[in-house]
Amino acid sequence: xxxxxxxxxxxxxxxxxxxxxxxxxxxxxxxxxxxxxxxxxxxxxxxxxxxxxxxxxxxxxxxxxxxxxxxxxxxxxxxxxxxxxxxxxxxxxxxxxxxxxxxxxxxxxxxxxxxxxxxxxxxxxxxxxxxxxxxxxxxxxxxxxxxxxxxxxxxxxxxxxxxxxxxxxxxxxxxxxxxxxxxxxxxxxxxxxxxxxxxxxxxxxxxxxxxxxxxxxxxxxxxxxxxxxxxxxxxxxxxxxxxxxxxxxxxxxxxxxxxxxxxxxxxxxxxxxxxxxxxxxxxxxxxxxxxxxxxxxxxxxxxxxxxxxxxxxxxxxxxxxxxxxxxxx
Amino acid sequence: xxxxxxxxxxxxxxxxxxxxxxxxxxxxxxxxxxxxxxxxxxxxxxxxxxxxxxxxxxxxxxxxxxxxxxxxxxxxxxxxxxxxxxxxxxxxxxxxxxxxxxxxxxxxxxxxxxxxxxxxxxxxxxxxxxxxxxxxxxxxxxxxxxxxxxxxxxxxxxxxxxxxxxxxxxxxxxxxxxxxxxxxxxxxxxxxxxxxxxxxxxxxxxxxxxxxxxxxxxxxxxxxxxxxxxxxxxxxxxxxxxxxxxxxxxxx
Numbered sequence: 001x002x003x004x005x006x007x008x009x010x011x012x013x014x015x016x017x018x019x020x021x022x023x024x025x026x027x028x029x030x031x032x033x034x035x036x037x038x039x040x041x042x043x044x045x046x047x048x049x050x051x052x053x054x055x056x057x058x059x060x061x062x063x064x065x066x067x068x069x070x071x072x073x074x075x076x077x078x079x080x081x082x083x084x085x086x087x088x089x090x091x092x093x094x095x096x097x098x099x100x101x102x103x104x105x106x107x108x109x110x111x112x113x114x115x116x117x118x119x120x121x122x123x124x125x126x127x128x129x130x131x132x133x134x135x136x137x138x139x140x141x142x143x144x145x146x147x148x149x150x151x152x153x154x155x156x157x158x159x160x161x162x163x164x165x166x167x168x169x170x171x172x173x174x175x176x177x178x179x180x181x182x183x184x185x186x187x188x189x190x191x192x193x194x195x196x197x198x199x200x201x202x203x204x205x206x207x208x209x210x211x212x213x214x215x216x217x218x219x220x221x222x223x224x225x226x227x228x229x230x231x232x233x234x235x236x237x238x239x240x241x242x243x244x245x246x247x248x249x250x251x252x253x254x255x256x257x258x259x260x261x262x263x264x265x266x267x268x269x270x271x272x273x274x275x276x277x278x279x280x281x282x283x284x285x286x287x288x289x290x291x292x293x294x295x296x297x298x299x300x301x302x303x304x305x306x307x308x309x310x311x312x313x314x315x316x317x318x319x320x321x322x323x324x325x326x327x328x329x
Numbered sequence: 330x331x332x333x334x335x336x337x338x339x340x341x342x343x344x345x346x347x348x349x350x351x352x353x354x355x356x357x358x359x360x361x362x363x364x365x366x367x368x369x370x371x372x373x374x375x376x377x378x379x380x381x382x383x384x385x386x387x388x389x390x391x392x393x394x395x396x397x398x399x400x401x402x403x404x405x406x407x408x409x410x411x412x413x414x415x416x417x418x419x420x421x422x423x424x425x426x427x428x429x430x431x432x433x434x435x436x437x438x439x440x441x442x443x444x445x446x447x448x449x450x451x452x453x454x455x456x457x458x459x460x461x462x463x464x465x466x467x468x469x470x471x472x473x474x475x476x477x478x479x480x481x482x483x484x485x486x487x488x489x490x491x492x493x494x495x496x497x498x499x500x501x502x503x504x505x506x507x508x509x510x511x512x513x514x515x516x517x518x519x520x521x522x523x524x525x526x527x528x529x530x531x532x533x534x535x536x537x538x539x540x541x542x543x544x545x546x547x548x549x550x551x552x553x554x555x556x557x558x559x560x561x562x563x564x565x566x567x568x569x570x571x572x573x574x575x576x577x578x579x580x581x
Contacts (some may be wrong), residue, residue, distance in 0.1 A: 181451040183444050190436045193425035200385060201440035202411035202498055211446075 010260055014170065026158055030230075033162045035263075035270040036169040037226045042250040042262030043176055044219035049248065050256030051180055052212050053192030055116045058103070058123025059247045062217045064130060064239030065099045066092035066224020071143035071234040072136065078146075085149035089168075089225055096221020097214050099126075104213040108206060111195075123244050130236040142235025145228060155229065165226050169263075172219055176259055179215070188212050189257075253294050255301025264302055335362050336399055338502045338532045339384070339415070344393035346376075346383045346556075353379040355556040356393070361502060361532050368535040368543045370567075371553035372576060377536045378420055380553070381506050384534075385417050386410050398501070412441055416500035418491040420507045420536070424479045431475035433490060434462040437497030465493055469523070485516045489523070502532040509539040521545040544568070552576065 021029060041063055048054040070088055073079040080088035107118045130137045137143065148155035155161045179185045190198045191205050198205050228234050237243075246269060254265030272290070276283035298304055339361040346354040353376045361367055369377050382388040384395055386407040395403045397413050425433050438458050439445045452458070466472040469489055474482075479490060488508060495503050508524070509517035521542045524533065537543045543550065543564075550567040552560040554576050560567065567573055 178451070179448050181453070182448050183439050183442075183450075183452045183455070184446055184448045186432070186436060186452050187439070187445050189428065190425055193427060194423055196387065197419075197423045197425065197494070198436070198440070199387075199407040200411060200417055201437050201494065202408050203440055203445065204406070204408045208445075215448075 010173075018166070021159075021162065029158045029162050031270055031274055032267075033158070033165050033230055035267040036162075036165045037223050037230055038247070038250065038270060039263035039266040040169055040172045040226070041220055041223040041247050042254070042266045043172060043259050044216040044223070045247050046251045046256060046259055046262040047176060047179070047188070047212055047216045047219075049251050050258065050261070051185065051192060052188040052209055054111070054209065054213070055248070056107075056119040056213075056216070057116050057241075057244050057248060058107075058119035058121075058126075059216070059220055060239050060241075060243035061103070061123040061126040062096040062099060062220025063224040063227060063243065063247075064126050065095050066221035067228040067234045067238055068130060068137060068143070068224075069095050069221075070225045070228035071145055074146055074228075075143055081146065081149050083149075083151035085151060085155075089222065092221040092225035093218045094221070096224065097218035099221070100214045100217020101210075103217070104210050108209050108213060120241070120244075123239070123241065127236055127239045127241070130239050137236075140236060142233055142237070145232045145234070147232075148229050161230065165230065168222065168226060172222065173259065173263070176219070180259060184208070184211070249291050251301075253291065253301055255303030258301070258303040261301050261303040268302070337362050337396070338365075338398060339534070340394075340396040341384065342394040342396065344380070344383060344395060345391045346379055346388060347391045352556050354383060357553070357556075357558055359534075359551060359558070361534055363501065363532055364530045365532045365549065366535070366547040367533070367549045367551065368537060368547040369551050369553055370537065370540075370543060375553040376556040377553055378506055379556075381417060381504055381536065384504065385415065408440075411498060411500075414499075414501040415504070416495040416498050416502070417504035418495045418506055418508060420510055422484070422487045422491055424487060424490055424494065426480035427478060429476050429478055430466065430471055430482070430490060431462060433479055434465055434493060434497055435459070437494040438462055438465075441498050461497075465497060469493055485512050488512060488516075488520065492523070496527070500531065502534065503527075505533060505535045505537075507536055507538060509537060509542045512539075514541075517542050 017032070021032065024032070041059060044062070045056060045059045048056045069092055070080060073088060074081055103119070103122045107115055107122065110118050131139060148161060150156065153160060155164060187198065187203055187208050190203070191208060195205050227238065250265035250269050251262045252265070253268060254263065255261030269287070272287055273283070276286055280286070294301060298308070300307060337360045341357050341359045343356045343358055344354060345352065345356055357380060359367070369380065371377055379388065383390050386402070386405055390403055394401055397410060397415060400413065402410050402413070425436065428436070435452060435458060438461050439452070442458070444455060463472060466475055471490070479487060482490065488510070492505070492508060495505070509520050512520060517539050518541070524546045527533070533546070535543065535547055548564060550561065550564055551558050552567065552573050559576065560570055560572050562570070
């Protein structure tokens with residue numbers, strides 16, 4: 001499939017989503033918006049996991065700093081509820097990037113499982129701050145948002161807010177797509193495939209990984225700002241390990257190294273979680289089962305399915321022919 | 330051949346590398362001038378690959394100096410040495426297995442260009458980089474197979490791509506770590522012919538076990554044994570040396 005066809009399929013899918021949303025119930029609108037926010041987080045993580053080969057287990061930290069920044073500015077200073085919303089978006093992205101720039105100094109030295117452990121520890125530090133720093137974060141109770149911004153356009157309507165989140169999602173997807181096709185993005189893939197070779201080819205691989213880490217943090221911060229306004233409540237629950245694990249599993253489920261896979265994974269996880277939890281009590285086992293089956297039988301995630309079908313066909317075609325020949329003989 | 334006062338491209342000054350009590354490389358001094366073709370031979374475990382790893386900055390030196398184009402690079406990271414004009418290949422093929430032949434070469438070419446940090450423009454829009462990749466691949470006859478993933482190439486073909494990646498940065502000195510490793514005899518003859526066709530001003534430092542390739546390609550040999558240079562000289566001198574024969578046959 002050519003690159004052009006792939007882009008057209010994605011654009012068509014986005015248009016279909018926009019059309020379907022016209023007829024969706026308010027509950028579904030909220031769920032889709034939530035899925036889009038987590039899709040931004042998952043895609044940011046895919047830059048690390050899928051493209052650079054860095055399994056970060058602390059991506060919720062950037063969502064967390066973005067969300068808490070938004071909540072604190074809104075409740076303490078009433079900032080971000082008018083047209084200053086756009087300023088909060090920029091600040092959230094910056095804070096995500098700055099946090100990643102600090103964390104990256106510790107994390108990028110390590111690789112493989114050690115990288116995973118360090119990002120896990122750093123993520124837990126953010127959770128600890130959110131949980132303990134009562135005067136700033138409201139501790140366990142979190143912070144209730146005073147409402148969504150209104151800058152001529154009132155984002156209080158879920159559908160209006162959906163359009164805004166949809167816009168940010170498309171922008172993030174486009175920016176990250178451009179990134180992975182750029183010389184820099186290709187260098188990340190090279191690092192994933194063989195870091196030693198990249199160093200010998202003249203790449204300062206530490207710097208490339210560090211920049212990728214900061215970019216992923218920036219998009220995580222963006223997701224955080226949107227999450228705060230969507231959910232109306234920012235609590236330690238948002239930065240807890242489970243959220244980081246969820247993001248990781250969305251990428252694995254959808255297909256690492258595909259960008260779009262992270263978005264699909266986010267959609268599947270958000271919907272499965274919401275619907276299953278209303279249907280059965282043991283929904284977490286069902287979700288866990290899906291993950292295990294994906295990792296065992298679909299290492300390329302959902303995005304890997306067409307490729308697998310093609311391979312199977314290619315393998316079975318000569319076998320069929322051989323069978324036909326032996327029968328005719 | 331070259332003037333004796335030409336600046337060496339690479340100079341090793343009593344370079345040593347120890348792992349605890351094990352002296353893997355001891356007191357190695359070698360000078361490589363522009364266009365020199367030199368080989369380092371020695372039995373398995375003599376420290377040849379360790380020496381390459383120290384020269385290219387993958388491992389830090391314990392003592393001594395590595396001087397590249399007159400700059401002391403002993404404490405430099407690998408990528409800065411590459412920027413000065415050094416390239417190497419690996420004994421165990423070290424490519425980007427899941428990328429295509431073309432992508433492998435493109436990554437190698439952009440390694441020393443500032444555009445490797447560009448985030449907002451697709452790599453495919455850089456005509457000059459593409460043209461160069463095309464030239465490199467046409468020279469070795471791989472242009473038609475540019476879209477094949479490297480992991481689907483044969484071992485011998487991967488060895489050639491190794492060298493293409495080494496050449497992509499236009500190095501002035503190329504370190505080849507057993508380019509003929511695992512090749513059939515016909516293939517290694519081809520490899521030797523390929524190496525002899527390279528730009529005569531390119532200095533080559535070669536590690537190789539296949540003596541036919543060594544004698545064919547280089548004109549000066551250093552023999553490494555337990556990390557030390559025990560013998561050096563022209564190919565004829567080494568061929569005639571009883572010491573070398575003893576080391577290889579184990580009667581020493």
